[in-house]
Amino acid sequence: MRHRMAAGSESVSTPHGRRGVALFGATGYAGREVARLLGAHPAFRLQAAFGGKERDGVPLSAIHPSLRGSVDMACVGLDTNGGLDGAVRALAEGGLDVALLATPEALSLALAPRLLDAGFRVVDLSGAFRLARSSDYPEWYGFEHGAPGLLGGAAYGLSEWSGGTLGTARLVANPGCYPTAALLALLPLRRAGLIDPTEAVVVHAVSAASGAGRKVREDLLFCEIEGSVRPYGLPRHRHLAEIAAQTGLVPGAEVLFFPHLAPIDRGLLCSIALRLRQGAGASAVAAAFEKAYAAAPFVRLLGEGSLPATADVRGTNACAIGWTCDAATGRAAVFSAIDNLLKGAAGQALQNLNLMTGRPETEGLPR
Amino acid sequence: MRHRMAAGSESVSTPHGRRGVALFGATGYAGREVARLLGAHPAFRLQAAFGGKERDGVPLSAIHPSLRGSVDMACVGLDTNGGLDGAVRALAEGGLDVALLATPEALSLALAPRLLDAGFRVVDLSGAFRLARSSDYPEWYGFEHGAPGLLGGAAYGLSEWSGGTLGTARLVANPGCYPTAALLALLPLRRAGLIDPTEAVVVHAVSAASGAGRKVREDLLFCEIEGSVRPYGLPRHRHLAEIAAQTGLVPGAEVLFFPHLAPIDRGLLCSIALRLRQGAGASAVAAAFEKAYAAAPFVRLLGEGSLPATADVRGTNACAIGWTCDAATGRAAVFSAIDNLLKGAAGQALQNLNLMTGRPETEGLPR
Amino acid sequence: MRHRMAAGSESVSTPHGRRGVALFGATGYAGREVARLLGAHPAFRLQAAFGGKERDGVPLSAIHPSLRGSVDMACVGLDTNGGLDGAVRALAEGGLDVALLATPEALSLALAPRLLDAGFRVVDLSGAFRLARSSDYPEWYGFEHGAPGLLGGAAYGLSEWSGGTLGTARLVANPGCYPTAALLALLPLRRAGLIDPTEAVVVHAVSAASGAGRKVREDLLFCEIEGSVRPYGLPRHRHLAEIAAQTGLVPGAEVLFFPHLAPIDRGLLCSIALRLRQGAGASAVAAAFEKAYAAAPFVRLLGEGSLPATADVRGTNACAIGWTCDAATGRAAVFSAIDNLLKGAAGQALQNLNLMTGRPETEGLPR
Amino acid sequence: MRHRMAAGSESVSTPHGRRGVALFGATGYAGREVARLLGAHPAFRLQAAFGGKERDGVPLSAIHPSLRGSVDMACVGLDTNGGLDGAVRALAEGGLDVALLATPEALSLALAPRLLDAGFRVVDLSGAFRLARSSDYPEWYGFEHGAPGLLGGAAYGLSEWSGGTLGTARLVANPGCYPTAALLALLPLRRAGLIDPTEAVVVHAVSAASGAGRKVREDLLFCEIEGSVRPYGLPRHRHLAEIAAQTGLVPGAEVLFFPHLAPIDRGLLCSIALRLRQGAGASAVAAAFEKAYAAAPFVRLLGEGSLPATADVRGTNACAIGWTCDAATGRAAVFSAIDNLLKGAAGQALQNLNLMTGRPETEGLPR
Numbered sequence A, B, C, D: 001m002r003h004r005m006a007a008g009s010e011s012v013s014t015p016h017g018r019r020g021v022a023l024f025g026a027t028g029y030a031g032r033e034v035a036r037l038l039g040a041h042p043a044f045r046l047q048a049a050f051g052g053k054e055r056d057g058v059p060l061s062a063i064h065p066s067l068r069g070s071v072d073m074a075c076v077g078l079d080t081n082g083g084l085d086g087a088v089r090a091l092a093e094g095g096l097d098v099a100l101l102a103t104p105e106a107l108s109l110a111l112a113p114r115l116l117d118a119g120f121r122v123v124d125l126s127g128a129f130r131l132a133r134s135s136d137y138p139e140w141y142g143f144e145h146g147a148p149g150l151l152g153g154a155a156y157g158l159s160e161w162s163g164g165t166l167g168t169a170r171l172v173a174n175p176g177c178y179p180t181a182a183l184l185a186l187l188p189l190r191r192a193g194l195i196d197p198t199e200a201v202v203v204h205a206v207s208a209a210s211g212a213g214r215k216v217r218e219d220l221l222f223c224e225i226e227g228s229v230r231p232y233g234l235p236r237h238r239h240l241a242e243i244a245a246q247t248g249l250v251p252g253a254e255v256l257f258f259p260h261l262a263p264i265d266r267g268l269l270c271s272i273a274l275r276l277r278q279g280a281g282a283s284a285v286a287a288a289f290e291k292a293y294a295a296a297p298f299v300r301l302l303g304e305g306s307l308p309a310t311a312d313v314r315g316t317n318a319c320a321i322g323w324t325c326d327a328a329t330g331r332a333a334v335f336s337a338i339d340n341l342l343k344g345a346a347g348q349a350l351q352n353l354n355l356m357t358g359r360p361e362t363e364g365l366p367r
Helices: A002-008 A029-039 A084-093 A105-117 A136-141 A159-166 A177-191 A238-247 A282-293 A342-356 B002-008 B029-039 B084-093 B105-117 B136-141 B159-166 B177-191 B238-247 B282-293 B342-356 C002-008 C029-039 C084-093 C105-117 C136-141 C159-166 C177-191 C238-247 C282-293 C342-356 D002-008 D029-039 D084-093 D105-117 D136-141 D159-166 D177-191 D238-247 D282-293 D342-356
Strands: A019-024 A044-052 A076-078 A098-101 A121-124 A171-173 A201-207 A255-261 A268-275 A299-304 A319-326 A331-338 B019-024 B044-052 B076-078 B098-101 B121-124 B171-173 B201-207 B255-261 B268-275 B299-304 B319-326 B331-338 C019-024 C044-052 C076-078 C098-101 C121-124 C171-173 C201-207 C255-261 C268-275 C299-304 C319-326 C331-338 D019-024 D044-052 D076-078 D098-101 D121-124 D171-173 D201-207 D255-261 D268-275 D299-304 D319-326 D331-338
Touching: A019 A029, A029 A044, A029 A342, A076 A084, A084 A105, A098 A105, A098 A342, A105 A121, A121 A342, A136 A238, A159 A177, A159 A342, A177 A201, A177 A238, A177 A255, A177 A268, A177 A282, A177 A319, A177 A331, A177 A342, A201 B201, A201 B268, A238 A255, A255 B268, A255 B331, A268 B201, A268 B255, A282 A299, A282 A319, A331 A342, A331 B255, B019 B029, B029 B044, B029 B342, B076 B084, B084 B105, B098 B105, B098 B342, B105 B121, B121 B342, B136 B238, B159 B177, B159 B342, B177 B201, B177 B238, B177 B255, B177 B268, B177 B282, B177 B319, B177 B331, B177 B342, B238 B255, B282 B299, B282 B319, B331 B342, C019 C029, C029 C044, C029 C342, C076 C084, C084 C105, C098 C105, C098 C342, C105 C121, C121 C342, C136 C238, C159 C177, C159 C342, C177 C201, C177 C238, C177 C255, C177 C268, C177 C282, C177 C319, C177 C331, C177 C342, C201 D201, C201 D268, C238 C255, C255 D268, C255 D331, C268 D201, C268 D255, C282 C299, C282 C319, C331 C342, C331 D255, D019 D029, D029 D044, D029 D342, D076 D084, D084 D105, D098 D105, D098 D342, D105 D121, D121 D342, D136 D238, D159 D177, D159 D342, D177 D201, D177 D238, D177 D255, D177 D268, D177 D282, D177 D319, D177 D331, D177 D342, D238 D255, D282 D299, D282 D319, D331 D342
Parallel strands: A019 A044, A019 A098, A044 A076, A098 A121, A121 A171, A201 A255, A299 A319, B019 B044, B019 B098, B044 B076, B098 B121, B121 B171, B201 B255, B299 B319, C019 C044, C019 C098, C044 C076, C098 C121, C121 C171, C201 C255, C299 C319, D019 D044, D019 D098, D044 D076, D098 D121, D121 D171, D201 D255, D299 D319
Antiparallel strands: A201 A268, A268 A331, A319 A331, B201 B268, B268 B331, B319 B331, C201 C268, C268 C331, C319 C331, D201 D268, D268 D331, D319 D331
16 A cells, blocks of 8 residues: 555654654645645654545655755545545554644544544644534534534644643644634733723734635636735635634624735735723733733734734744724724744644644744 | 926817816826826827926836827926926916826925916815815824815815716815725715714725835835735824715724735725614615615626625726625625726726716726 | 527617627636627627536626626527537527637637638637648647638738738637737848848747636646746747748747746736847848838837836737847847737737728727 | 944854854845844854944844844944944954855945955855956946956855855855856756857846845836836846856857846746757756756756746745757757745855855755
8 A cells, every 4th residue: 555655664753863744635735834844844754745646656846846855755645535544544553643634624524533543643724623612513614513522622723822732632723824813913902801892803804815725716816816805705704703712702793804815825914903991001902912922932022003014924933913002092903914824824733733742832933 | 498388289179179188296106097098088188297307308108108109298397396386377378277186295285276276177186185174184194284275165076975066176186095995885884874883983905006106115115015915004094084084983983994005006995894773784785885876887886795806996997896794793894996096096086077077977987 | 599599689780880799718818808898899799708508697797707897798608519500500690790719729610610601700819720731730739620621711810910811801810929929029020031040039938827818727826826937838839830830930940939927917028039130230120110010000119228018018909019139249139018818819809800890900909 | 333332242153153244235135035044044143234324223123024033133334435444343353254245236346355354254245246357347337346356366156066166265256146047057058068159048037026136216116017027137237247257158149148027026037048069969968967966955957848937946045947958959948947035145145155164055045
């Protein structure tokens, strides 16, 4: 079996001493970034990379030319009809026990239980385990959740806020790109009780086209996106459920979310308008951010009046946050920028993997 | 005198029967679009085009290569130190009586009184006459208004809403690009009393780089903007004052405004979140839009759930408007897209000129 | 039958007096531009627009949002398995006799004979009839030509050079985008005998992504093209055959061709290096261009040392040409820029239609 | 003196054991990349960063927001009128002996002699020392060379070809971005005698806007470049002199060069057409490339028929090279892609610094 050989040809402790990792969904953009980061990580290495059946044996660097010279292994084609058990078994026999899923929800739902049963620790980059209640899935994702028993034990992997729980987590739900940026901006104020709940928090966001993945769809063609800005995914994008759940705000009533697409290939900006609780002002806001992120290596606090641009964090795992406060009206606006493929996907997955395994949080991650 | 010859060499009624127009600020992006539109207008023609002194005698098509073949006249250098009176006099002697100002506020403030005194009708594309109260200028524009006596008589030229007043207006303040898109989306709901004033209306907008004009500044270089989305102009962009004044909402309290820059060369999108008045819902919203724009040739109502993209209106004077309503929470979101250089500047200026002079509203304007 | 009703519901002479035109391939980018241009043409109007079966009944403005407000008809789904005869018959019964094909070669090969038999005059935007010898098709297009009998009678529609033959042509092969730009730059020098044939003419070209059409392919996704420049289609792009045939140069030996893709949505630049015949210099070059294009309304000669940019001709049917000559070495370089969707496709098709039907050459075309 | 304190406050061997480096021209794009690379280099560290006088004391991360979090030092304002001697002396007293110049030619010409006199080893990223003959400067650079005595001793730092000479070089002229890509593609064939010199080698190239530096010029504004491709710098760009000198071909006769600008922020592609010497074919071409770059860690040979894209090497110091050969006509085309700011500027500068100081060639450089 091809994947057995691919996965089993080396033990976990490689000659270089790096721990092997299995990656599912290696042919997409998030998968590419995971592969790139693992290629330069001091403690982990990509040992098996899975893609669609039709990609079996194709070098990853042929699928992603930018990996040429740094990641030279072949993609393993995954037979999603009946081949999952064998693939997982082969990985386990090869000594692997860590897997990253950069796969669609349906495939993550099929893979995660098998991997957990085989003793793996799993970071899933899809939305399959982000919502705690299985009853939310029909409304927000359009399907009945196939593994509701896993939801209770899944840790929500917003590294800066969930870090403490990750050391023992066996299944980590990597946050969505929009929720990552929105929550890093909102949680300090929300947890400090600075947000007036009687007025909706309005989250406007603009994302790169890579946020939609490498799907071959007409609306993702270059000529459909170049030169254009547009809203999409309304009225209720699934990331709203995630933002609402993590902030404890009612989606559509206490928190609103408006995603947009801009002609950039990577990057995501959140612009959040909110009313401060009576009596709260600029100093309380600054204090809340500084307290929340004093020890957060990837959060760049720009301070009041200094606003982030997506280009400032391109290619890094950082989140840059700036804000403005208007004492006269009690309003604040918070702005956060991330690289959607790194802090919004692959970078945070590895940050979580570092935290899960006791490695330094910043190891192998561009700041 | 050069400009005398340029301006005075033809009478108002040209051999082609088109009425001559003077354009100040011909070297910027809005000026370029005015020149282009006049080049193909059946009723008006560009007769004198003014720019900085250093451009005197340079063909407009050398300054704007895209005009080559359609606009071939030379730019007239304007001596802003003492040369304004002479320039205006020469134009008047040449028989002109219509002027478009695509100039900075300071120059518009110097030119408009002189032109009005000389009998001209003036459309000003700057912010110099957009706010009705001179006392607002120090706060929002940073200068004392030099011609407060003109503010009362200036018509605010949001064509779809001010059309009736333009027939007799002698000075028209062409709206800002952001206010144009925001007000076309907001006014139907506001005038119909559908907006709940107890919660702030949040206007989030994304603009092309050309919105900043053709200023030679480091932050407008290609490499500073390409691949990046960023907020700017906060906490209180001057267009907020304009939006607030026209809607009667208190800026910073009842209406908030967050402008952003995206890597596109033309286009502007407004995304507006608001709470509907108790009892108002999707049908009232649709009715308000349909009533407001039943006879508006440049407004494209996309309807509920259909969202505009800036590329859809590129190169046209149209404004595309779509919206979503959430009956459960009483929220609505309205989205409007324009070409910032046309409906947001030069196109609306000519639409206004058509209305001022009794021409068909759509004449010479791309739809 | 749907298309019968669509096509037959109006006579050729509409109430507006504009002659009806049938468009096949209305859902692609070239088809969109044909539809847009016909929407504003004084003498022609789009009367039937065909697309794939799955688009039957869908408004063209839903397929191309930028057409909203200007082109409001529904797309007619074409059954390519057996439905072509009926579609053509219905059009003919509806009184139409002009058709534009913005279809792939295979469909053009199936449609053109049927349309010609039914008395139509046809402009084909594909490569199906561009090469005069059927024996060239296997090598350059990868198929045996299915209608070799039509090749002899097909006129090559490079408007500026073939204009005289179009008045009587029944089938016009609209040139490829690259050949249009390359030939407009080369033919004046070639016909004047100024090119030294002992050294290869090197044609280097950069095109917008829309040159590949609206194909839903991974390599045409936004994130695959944004921020990147790359060569493609080598070693022997089919447009080389066309350039060679029209110049009489041997492809790959006397003329070389290197196409590239840049992250722009429309525009095409050719940069051509060549050796001048002994004794020929800058004045002979300038004279050749001036003589060739003295009466060509869409060619903008920039002259020696003035170089075109694709943005200068965006949205127009113009071709801008500039050049440099080096007397010391006998080399010249010629640069030509077009909008690949207009002069390189839809615009030239209508320019040809104007010439075929005795209309003014520039009618309905943006300059 | 400010720069004395800035430069002299630490010894060469820092607590981290990294050797201090002085950077002149830290405020431009190449300077930014040098600073970024030094921030993560294991053996070198940025110890003094100079910019214009008006930037004195401004944090580099305020000038380049993408450096925030990784490079936090302040810029030192350099008084170019009389302050150079003091600046160099202070650096030397601070124990530094390595300097990188990302400065305009004129400033490099002023700084290099002073730095060399003070015992520094210097890598200059400008064109000031790239041409061996001072007599070439008036023709190609428009000035008389002010330090002709240094030209003989300056090493041309095309790392893959000059590596052996750099160990003892005191002044290294870092190649231009175009020559880097062109020469890496040409030299293997030229040195192997595979190019037929009787026909011109035609080098077409397309560069990112950052190749022009961070100059505040109207033609470098976003809206002047977005959506457009254009040639520039003709007839004789100064990089032609550099390509000609290194290949021994006569500029304008035996080698031609046509640079173009595309709307990308980083990246450069060379496309080179040439005639192979009688008898040479695909296997000789492949052998020449493989021999030349067998031990070159930054050259990615894609092989015949595989063509590079600029995005493939973005953010790396790599050069990707592919080619095609036509046995029938004896022509070959070679394509090379680099990141113009890395392999074309800052990356190669550090690669050269590694080679000059006996460090591993790849140290601190992204592959």
